[in-house]
Amino acid sequence: MTCVSRSLSYNYVMLITKASGEKVEFDRKIYEASLQRVGLTVEEARQIGNEIYQDLHSEISTEKILEKTQKVLKRKNQSIAIKYGLKKAIMRLGPAGYYFEKYMSAVLSAYGYKTKYNQFIYGRCVQHEVDIIAERDREKFMIECKYHTNPGRKSDLKVALYTYARFLDLKDKHNFKEPVLMTNTLCTTEAIRYAKCMGMKIIGWHYPARGESLEHYIESKKLYPVSILGSVNNQINKKFRDGNLFLALDLLKYTPKRLAKKFHLKEHQAVRLIKEAQILQS
Amino acid sequence: MTCVSRSLSYNYVMLITKASGEKVEFDRKIYEASLQRVGLTVEEARQIGNEIYQDLHSEISTEKILEKTQKVLKRKNQSIAIKYGLKKAIMRLGPAGYYFEKYMSAVLSAYGYKTKYNQFIYGRCVQHEVDIIAERDREKFMIECKYHTNPGRKSDLKVALYTYARFLDLKDKHNFKEPVLMTNTLCTTEAIRYAKCMGMKIIGWHYPARGESLEHYIESKKLYPVSILGSVNNQINKKFRDGNLFLALDLLKYTPKRLAKKFHLKEHQAVRLIKEAQILQS
Structure with missing residues (x-):
């Protein structure tokens, strides 16, 4: 192999930085499988894979890739965009x-x-x-x-x-x-x-x-933690934790009024939370 | 028991603060046993126990008691004063x-x-x-x-x-x-x-x-770590560590010249270190 071709093939490897600090090659297959897992078809996953891959740069963090992916997903399907944040929500x-x-x-x-x-x-x-x-x-x-x-x-x-x-x-x-x-x-x-x-x-x-x-x-079984919902800020997160409400699913047992009362929320917050939980279950 | 006698008996309890943050009663017996272990007689340990006890104040740290004790010991017997620092040296x-x-x-x-x-x-x-x-x-x-x-x-x-x-x-x-x-x-x-x-x-x-x-x-067997010696500052400590010399005892295998050469010390440092190691073995 000549020096030229070696340097060329090197350019085709996209290194990303994992949360552990480890640098690994970006694996399109694993990435697209994670998109399929939250509900995209093979074709949809491939499309987003293409889109994201073109936007990557050397040694980008997995955290940053997650953010970019959620942005792209939000435009297509809100429910799937929320689900994609599971690891972070935990x-x-x-x-x-x-x-x-x-x-x-x-x-x-x-x-x-x-x-x-x-x-x-x-x-x-x-x-x-x-x-x-x-x-x-x-x-x-x-x-x-x-x-x-x-x-x-x-x-x-x-x-x-x-x-x-x-x-x-x-x-x-x-x-x-x-x-x-x-x-x-x-x-x-x-x-x-x-x-x-x-x-x-x-x-x-x-x-x-x-x-x-x-x-x-x-x-x-869509047993997502309540912390996955976009409207759950740190304060609301703590209120649910203290009140032993852990599953987003459980929000659907409440009317906005009862939810607001039980967890000391404003009623417009309760309405939005229940709506997000409904989207997640869809 | 009346209030007066209760408050009196309370005054006899000396609380000290352990390294863990725990507050416990100062135990003269354990304290004096630790002095006997490094070589004091029962009578000598009791004397120092009296001296230190009078100087204690409420919730004093064990660290501070160690320092005070080493000061008192230094006046009486240098070898014993050094040995008393074993836990810290480790x-x-x-x-x-x-x-x-x-x-x-x-x-x-x-x-x-x-x-x-x-x-x-x-x-x-x-x-x-x-x-x-x-x-x-x-x-x-x-x-x-x-x-x-x-x-x-x-x-x-x-x-x-x-x-x-x-x-x-x-x-x-x-x-x-x-x-x-x-x-x-x-x-x-x-x-x-x-x-x-x-x-x-x-x-x-x-x-x-x-x-x-x-x-x-x-x-x-007097297998004290070399870090117990007063002249072992952080720099010298590191030099011995890097050179795999861990026992103070092992200093006695060297002449000052050879010790200085092997561990990149000044000769007056080597002389002092060997002298301290000799005191420790006495």
Whole structure:
């Protein structure tokens, strides 16, 4: 290969900067798949892929690509534009991991699990704080939640190890079938390998691939967090959190008047929030 | 009990502020025991106890008490005054836990263990980074080091759990007899209870009580870190760290000239350092 052709082929690689700071090649396939997941057809996803790709520049952040994509989507379909902000909306649940646990409990309840969160229970050796206990069809699961407010942080091997050791100490006394690690970010390769080897389930961002990832659980029943709605500013977000309302879906149970009263909102805010929740469910 | 006597008895309680921020009663017994441990007689410890106690004021920090004590000790016995700074000297090994591992390896070597630090080895499921592997009399130990630069941080249950899970994954392949958790601070009650229940050894600050705590291992063979010496400023500390010299004891292997040359010190610095190391061993 000559110097000229090497430099030419180099120009065809578009490097982007992930939240972790890692620089990777922009993968059109993964990008377009994420658009299909929120409801675009293959053709629509390809069109937006083209549009965005022409607008990229070297080492652009994934955060910036998300923003650009949401802008383009907003012009085409408001519901899909909102859904595309899921990862960021989950980050807005924080800062305390406690809210992620409550949100995940609400998600699991929608799948028919009976859940309890933040339970202090005794194992063979010591007392543990278990984030969620989920029960369905007489099977009981010990769920450890690992919540990161920094999208670049991965749940690592240590998290997988202590989750498993906790399960070992608890399982006989409480008849747990399986340990589950739920996280809003990625997991390291070692954490995934260990979990597979030990028969521990991981439900994380983009993991596992086929229909069991965190976003799949949320998206397939439209269990979006309320923080995904455009009108939910920090103040309103806090009001919902304090009032234990975590699912956007739950806004539809209220009339604007009742919503405004219960969460101390202005009525025009309540009207807009309910309207956005309706768009999201459409 | 009348109000008067209640208020009187209240005046006899001297609250001090621990590094963790916790406020506890000043315990003369524990305080005097720490003085005996570095070499004072019961009577001498009691005398200094009296002197310091009169000088205390409400909610004084343990840091401040340490300073006051070192001042008093310096007047009486320089060697003992230096030794009294052990906990702080270990904190100065940092910031990376890596240096604590190297120092602990040096300490274990002095007890006849063959040690390797920072080893990447495969278990049944995954590869692990093991801080220290220590071997003696055909028995092999997996040692996890937990180093805190904040003296108030305790090693908690999660640390004990992942250490044990790591041991489980490694033990058969590498014939480890026991997992050991070594830490430069305290452990939480739950971490200690779990370790006892699982047959895992913890060696930490002030734990276990009888002759097997971290400070005991160090003090009974005078294996003080070089950072304990008064002349070791941050710059010199870094030079020794970079040159893998961790024990004050090891300074005695050098002539001032050779020490100065090897670590790029001025000769008068080298002379003073060696002198301080001699005082410490006396």
